Amino acid sequence: MVGAMRPPTAWFVKTMRSLSSTVRTSNFSDLQNNHFDVLVIGGGVTGAGVALDAVARGYKVALIEKKDFASGTSSKSTKLVHGGIRYLPEFDFALVHEALVERGLLLQNAPYLVRPVEFVLPIYKGDRHPVGMPFTTPGGVGLSQLLNIGLSLYDMLAGRRNIRWHRHISRDKVMKLAPALVTDGLKEGFTYYDAQTNDARLTLALIRTAAQYGATITNYTEAVSFLEEKGKVIGVTVRDKFSSQEAVVRARHVVNATGIYAEQVEELTGTEPQIQIEPSKGVHLVLSREDLKLGDAAIVLPETEDKRILFIVPWGSRAIYGTTDTGSGDLEHPAVTHEEIAYLLKYLNRYLNLHLTERDIVSAYAGYRPLVKPRNTNASTAKLSRTHAVLQSSSGIVSIVGGKLTTYRRMAQDTVDVLSRRDNTKPVHPTQSLPLQGSADWGKAQEEVARRGIALGLTPEMIQHMSRSYGSVAHTVFDLIEQDAALADPLIADLPYVKAEVVYACRHEMAMTPEDVLSRRTSIILEDRQRGCGVVSEVAAVMAQELGWSLTQQEALTNDYLYEVQRQMAAEKRPEQPGVLEEGMVSPSPQQM
Known part of the structure; x- marks a missing residue:
């Protein structure tokens, strides 16, 4: 039938x-x-x-x-798999429970892609609305106890799939886990656990x-x-x-x-x-972990004037910091504005004993959350469920x-x-x-991926990247390197990506443009200070061989990528970095491939 x-x-x-x-x-x-x-x-x-x-x-x-x-x-999220701790003060327990159950299932079904992360939540004297609490207590008295109750509830809502129970920690322990935090007024803190993934x-x-x-x-x-x-x-x-x-x-x-x-x-x-879909723009900054003195634990910046939560999360040699929750704009081309960068840097420098400026930003990105809004009802995006x-x-x-x-x-x-x-x-x-591809018997498979990566002469950073990006499917990438040792060469000196991944993306992940490779098959556009502009020609050349592009097509797609990066940086009103589209170069329309 x-x-x-x-x-x-x-x-x-x-x-x-x-x-x-x-x-x-x-x-x-x-x-x-x-x-x-x-x-x-x-x-x-x-x-x-x-x-x-x-x-x-x-x-x-x-x-x-x-x-x-x-x-x-x-591909524009905070890269977190979490229950949404900010929804606890809003008493949205059903949503938090659902998300925590799903977090547990993802840790089970995609263990190479989703891994636990410890979060440090510092408490400062004078805090009134930590983690976005919509209410406070007289003089802030008892807020620590309320947070302890809330985090206990967070753990309990995860049930048997909870990662680890939260802890109340001393001021000294907070400073040890997050040495860059401002110490003036620091009283104590908490740690709790959520998970992280590569969304793309x-x-x-x-x-x-x-x-x-x-x-x-x-x-x-x-x-x-x-x-x-x-x-x-x-x-x-x-x-x-x-x-x-x-x-x-x-x-x-x-x-x-x-x-x-x-x-x-x-x-x-x-x-x-x-x-009605009410798009809400979230902006993130990518910074160097070394600049932030960030260890393996993420940091929760406890309080902003508009009662948001800001996370600083380790991401390889980088850190992801965000996010905002503002109104809509050009849905096709979400852009980070100078004002949004200033907002994020304001709180970063308030809570860290550093002074970071726009020049310390590796990259920035924006995306829209598809929040649901009933028709004919007024509501701010920050309050939508x-x-x-x-x-x-x-x-x-x-x-x-x-x-x-x-x-x-x-x-x-x-x-x-x-x-x-x-x-x-x-x-x-x-x-x-149902395990996602690359996840089956991951405990044993992970050891084999590591052994083979070492045998191929890959660096520890490259092997870790292969494990966390491909799981057991990393063997297919290794096969390409065995066939051509030059494919083990790094694309960018201080990042773990290798040329074989470009070939793999074309043959196995339907990558059709340089942007597909640099923005989603890898995260080079986020992690590279040149946003991939210095390597896009090389990536396009490899793709041209795989996909049969003409030289005209190859150049057009390369310029498309450069033009898009230039557009993003122009919206941010930031100085151009080396490798970005030179003045006078015109980006042609995408050519047929």
Whole structure:
């Protein structure tokens, strides 16, 4: 029967599929030549999670993304997998519990990508609203006890999946864990535990795993219109960005997982969207860990005038610091402003015994959270909930909106449960215990990755990076190095990335532009002081060999990247760094590949 769901046991049958440009071309053809059970629009972490959950239940699944996977919000987070400690003072216990459960499942199912991090929360004399508490006590008396109760609740809400119980620590212990903190007025502190991930690589792991189980996946494929029959959506017309070719994809169920664009996509059906997405911009700074004197523990800056929480989190040789929570702007090109940088530096220099300026910033980035706002209601973005909602339009489209990085799996599960009920089948939840690609038997596999990395002559930093980015799939990268020793050369001297990763990204992760490699397959755009501008030509040359670009195409895509970095820095009003687009160079429009 065409369009019928396969037996639930079908998800156990895995097909090893690379995600090369050739596969992408084949997949685009397959979009038109097959009738799918589920078509997912959106290749961020939520859409990737929906695709994996659906294919794991036995559905025939396709996923399309108008840009690159994780190119929006899903690569612009604080890189944390956490319960959301700031939601405790708002008494949003259900959200915190859900997120903490999902944190535990991610630690279980993606152990190489998600790892525990200790957080230091210092308490200063005069604090009134630590961790964003909306209330205070007379003279601040008893706030420490309230925080202790709150952190105990945080631990209890995690249940058996709690990482480690929080601790109340002395002033001396705070200074030992976070030596850069200002000591004047420092009274005591707490430590508690959450987890960290690479958001873009997590999304790619979901994409690769979904493809492994048989999903048909393409990036740079935009939904331009819907095909309807008797008022119900039965298909989507899609357009390939590179070839401009169009195809009609037919599916029994269409899932709108486009985050901040969810309203716009639903409007393509001609129906009024059921809920309003209120984008909220979050800005982060990337700094040197050495400059911050930052050890392995993250730091929570306890109090701001607007009752926000700011985190300083270790990130390899760098640190991620943020975030803001401001209104909307250009959704296609989220930019960091000079004012937002000043805001973040103000609190950094207030709480650290350093004096850091804009020149100490390695990079900065901004993204939009897809907060859910009921229609005809006024509310600030800082007060909107991160709770998700699954909505069914009269056109038949199912939209998943709201949520946060940590809860992507639960969001996907709730979405596919709606499809199961439509099909009168009992919902099953295979992703609760489904290891992401590269995670199986990771304890033993990690040792083998380390041994092989040493044998290939890689540095300890490179081996750690390979483990944390690829898991056991690092062996595929090692295979490339064994075939060509030059691929072990570093891309940038003080970062752990090697040339083999560019080849791997083209052959196995559907990287189609230099930006895909520098911004999402690696984090070079964040970690490099030149934001990848000094190495983009070399990356483009390797990609040209893999993808068959002409010299004109190679130069155009290189200039596109340089132009984008220049645009970002112009918005920040920061002085250009060496390697950024020289004056007078014009960035051509993207060429067909």
